[in-house]
Amino acid sequence: MSSLIVKGSPLRRWGPWIAVFVVAVGVLSIATFGTLSAPTAQDRVSTISNSVKCPVCSGESVAASNAPASQEIRRQIAEQVQQGQTDEEIRSFYAAKYGQGILLTPSASGVNALVWILPIVAFAIGIAALAIVFRRWSTMPAERATDEDRELVASALRAEADDSDIDNDPHGEGASR
Amino acid sequence: MNLALGRAGVTLGLAAAVLGVITVGYGLIRKRPDLVRLSRWYAALVFFGGFVAACAMESALITRDFTVKYVAENGSTKTPALYNFATMWGALEGSIILWALILGGYLVAVVLKFRKRLADPLVGWAVLTMLVVCVFFFGLMAGPANPFTGFSPPAGFDGPGPNPLLQNNLLMAFHPPMLYLGYVGFTVPFAFAIAALITGRVGEGWLLATRRWTLIAWGFLTVGIILGSWWSYEVLGWGGYWAWDPVENASLLPWLTGTAYLHSVLVQERRGMLRVWNISLLCATFALTILGTWITRSGVLESVHAFTTSSIGIALISFFALIVFSTVGLIGWRGDRLRSPGRIDSPLSREGAFLANNVLFAAFAFVILLGTLFPLAVEALNNDRVSVGVPYFNRMTMPIGLTLLFLMAIAPVLPWRKASAELLRHRLIWPAWIGVGSMVFSVVVGARGFIPVLAFGLGGFAAGSAGRQIALATRRQGWRGFVGRANGGMVVHLGVIIIAMAFAASSSYVRQAEFTLTPGQSAEFAGHTLVYEGQNRKQESAKIVDQVLIRIDGTGPWAPSLNKFANGNQTIGTPSVRSTFKDDVALSVIDIRDGENGSVTIRVTVQPLIIWLWIGGGVMAFGTLLAVFPGRRRNPLDAVSAPLAMESPKEPTGVTP
Numbered sequence: 001m002s003s004l005i006v007k008g009s010p011l012r013r014w015g016p017w018i019a020v021f022v023v024a025v026g027v028l029s030i031a032t033f034g035t036l037s038a039p040t041a042q043d044r045v046s047t048i049s050n051s052v053k054c055p056v057c058s059g060e061s062v063a064a065s066n067a068p069a070s071q072e073i074r075r076q077i078a079e080q081v082q083q084g085q086t087d088e089e090i091r092s093f094y095a096a097k098y099g100q101g102i103l104l105t106p107s108a109s110g111v112n113a114l115v116w117i118l119p120i121v122a123f124a125i126g127i128a129a130l131a132i133v134f135r136r137w138s139t140m141p142a143e144r145a146t147d148e149d150r151e152l153v154a155s156a157l158r159a160e161a162d163d164s165d166i167d168n169d170p171h172g173e174g175a176s177r
Numbered sequence: 178m179n180l181a182l183g184r185a186g187v188t189l190g191l192a193a194a195v196l197g198v199i200t201v202g203y204g205l206i207r208k209r210p211d212l213v214r215l216s217r218w219y220a221a222l223v224f225f226g227g228f229v230a231a232c233a234m235e236s237a238l239i240t241r242d243f244t245v246k247y248v249a250e251n252g253s254t255k256t257p258a259l260y261n262f263a264t265m266w267g268a269l270e271g272s273i274i275l276w277a278l279i280l281g282g283y284l285v286a287v288v289l290k291f292r293k294r295l296a297d298p299l300v301g302w303a304v305l306t307m308l309v310v311c312v313f314f315f316g317l318m319a320g321p322a323n324p325f326t327g328f329s330p331p332a333g334f335d336g337p338g339p340n341p342l343l344q345n346n347l348l349m350a351f352h353p354p355m356l357y358l359g360y361v362g363f364t365v366p367f368a369f370a371i372a373a374l375i376t377g378r379v380g381e382g383w384l385l386a387t388r389r390w391t392l393i394a395w396g397f398l399t400v401g402i403i404l405g406s407w408w409s410y411e412v413l414g415w416g417g418y419w420a421w422d423p424v425e426n427a428s429l430l431p432w433l434t435g436t437a438y439l440h441s442v443l444v445q446e447r448r449g450m451l452r453v454w455n456i457s458l459l460c461a462t463f464a465l466t467i468l469g470t471w472i473t474r475s476g477v478l479e480s481v482h483a484f485t486t487s488s489i490g491i492a493l494i495s496f497f498a499l500i501v502f503s504t505v506g507l508i509g510w511r512g513d514r515l516r517s518p519g520r521i522d523s524p525l526s527r528e529g530a531f532l533a534n535n536v537l538f539a540a541f542a543f544v545i546l547l548g549t550l551f552p553l554a555v556e557a558l559n560n561d562r563v564s565v566g567v568p569y570f571n572r573m574t575m576p577i578g579l580t581l582l583f584l585m586a587i588a589p590v591l592p593w594r595k596a597s598a599e600l601l602r603h604r605l606i607w608p609a610w611i612g613v614g615s616m617v618f619s620v621v622v623g624a625r626g627f628i629p630v631l632a633f634g635l636g637g638f639a640a641g642s643a644g645r646q647i648a649l650a651t652r653r654q655g656w657r658g659f660v661g662r663a664n665g666g667m668v669v670h671l672g673v674i675i676i677a678m679a680f681a682a683s684s685s686y687v688r689q690a691e692f693t694l695t696p697g698q699s700a701e702f703a704g705h706t707l708v709y710e711g712q713n714r715k716q717e718s719a720k721i722v723d724q725v726l727i728r729i730d731g732t733g734p735w736a737p738s739l740n741k742f743a744n745g746n747q748t749i750g751t752p753s754v755r756s757t758f759k760d761d762v763a764l765s766v767i768d769i770r771d772g773e774n775g776s777v778t779i780r781v782t783v784q785p786l787i788i789w790l791w792i793g794g795g796v797m798a799f800g801t802l803l804a805v806f807p808g809r810r811r812n813p814l815d816a817v818s819a820p821l822a823m824e825s826p827k828e829p830t831g832v833t834p
Contacts, residue, residue, distance in 0.1 A: 013599075013602065014602065016606050016610075017602060017606065017609070020606070020609045020610060020612075020613050023613045023617070024612075024613050024616060024634060027613065027616045027617055027620050027630065027634075028616070028627060028630060028631060028634075030620055031616070031619075031620050031624065031625050031626060031627060031629075031630035031631075032625075032626070032627040032630075034620075034625055042688075042689070042690045043688065046687075046688075046689040046690075050567060050568070051566070051567075051568045053564050053566065059420075059422050059423065059564075059566070060415075060420070060422075061420075061566060061567060063415060063689070064413070064415035064417060064420060065415070066414065066415070066750060066765075066767060071767065071768075074691070099562060100561070100562070100563060101561075101562030101563055101564050102564070103564065104564050104565070104566025104567060104568055104569065105566065105568040105569050106551070106563050106564070106565055106569065111555055111558065111559065111561070112555070112563055114551075115547060115548065115551045115563075115565060115569070116573075118543075118547055119540065119543060119544045119547060119573055122540060122543050123536075123540045126536040126539060126540060127536065130532060130533070130536055133521075134521065134524055134529075137520040137521050137522070140520050
């Protein structure tokens, strides 16, 4: 596979990939802009109740919990949706009533913004570190084994053939598995 | 009797572990192989102690011996036999017994496997490290989480039984042991990593010795996590299977770092690089199992202020700190030996892909850890309450998941060292067509939305790559092409892809609604017809079951129910799920209104492709099994980084596999 024969014009070689790309973009735009049925009132109720925490349970959403308080809030959300309130209005209603802690999506202001920013910062640092390491590697001269090195390895292998003692383990590799 | 037996078991295990640490440690420092070899007896005694403790607890549970406080609090004469048996891991103290038992089992397995090398300092220090971990867990049972506390029951006493949610589904008997086999299994590679640092033999020897142990632990953890989400889907009745709650996150964290390790370790095996990183990942994995136990067991998540009341919390977090500090210290101490001379030639290579994989998995784990602990940090800082829930985790992990799928498509076909665009063009075109094909198929059957369709495309792409590798391997070697680590790994990839697709579909296209129906009435929802037929009441020993009979598209009747438990006055719903390969209809009862001519309120959740989550889990387990069996591979002591021209001439001598 190392001597892959390169032949034909770039267009001929990359033609299939261009086709893949065109079809993929086409399908994705149909998927993105195609007829998506608007969310029904019921769908909105379940989306909202998935993002509001049950006030009496530990860590469950209103949608996930079957506590009477959650059932009541679900009923209330359904009413608010019927009255034509937006998702944000409904959510801020509960935040005002029970405090910010009722929302399962932390707000992006104050201390809470950290929970959104830190992962991005950490990821950026990770990528930057990777890039730096690769740069350093690419400027490092490749080490080539000299004939001397090979002779050293060969003699070490010969020595090992004579003496299979575990303690004779200069590289600390342990014995075989 | 059971009490005395249990205490004896715990004491025996603790004493054996402490004496083992002293003896083996003295033997290692004073270079006395005869003492170091004694470790096998200490290992056997530790395991025996754990076994006796477990038997005593099971015997107490089975005979309903309420003089044991744990049984008085968690057992009941009314609990069916199987759930009664599983009650041992149904609450904190009992689950520590299971942990100690499994730890003892792994210790014995290590001592047996390495019986000929027990005096080898690497193995000696590893066994010593495991014994230290045993001291901690048996110490927990002797102190803060004592399962064998006495209780004097009044006449006619009967316990409340386990938490009703824990006696509702058979998976309860299998999920926790699997999870613990995974959690505890990571102790073995961790112990060898510590031993490698202490002995200074930080080469690849310890990696090869623990490769299969790590895979086995990882496989059990995978199965445990999937069984856990299956359990929550079948039992909790809200239609979901993964809620990003702290308990789930705690099990996912070591899985993520463990998965990263399984990939990056290949770079070290092949090229001798990334030594510090690999040791750190392995130690992080083990530390995270302890941290996860702390998160879920100390009650800290309810409130930071509850922290002080729980002494097991302090014990666990101190142990976690000990692990972190000693690992960091050891790595710093061995820094000079850990430096490796190699370099990675090109980002577009197998090594480069593994590095990218590691960055992504580390970011994934960071997001989960941050989201789980953030509410704690904020509360500790300014006494504010915030919640970090499903929407946050879904939004933050989605891009990482998609990128990982993309990487899964590219990485398997990449050669080591350096790849060219020509090579990728050649090898990836069929996988790419499979990806496009799966996007077209998903849109034709009605899928919409950028993210899910992109996920289906990337999934098809990745599946094409994995399939390509398997096809090539089987063409070369026949059925043996499936066996071995590389190809088993590709089967695992297929399982992961199946799960990712099912996750994307079910979370994007979930539909949920509540209906209040009178007998005979029907409802239409998301293309399914539900007919409410009536109710049915069943008396069982521990509970009264009120079933609601519903036909789904003419099949059934399906019977979601409300269970009133005799003890504790709790009412717990049991959902009923109709699964097909296409979609799941999950029913749960919200309310049964007595007197109102039998009208009931039910919740219907329709989600596509749910069953594929469990199938994908099975494929992953099967792939892990294939990877554990030895394939036809090069001798691990051959110089794999030697230039190609040097590879052929001589047979390696003196090494008997």
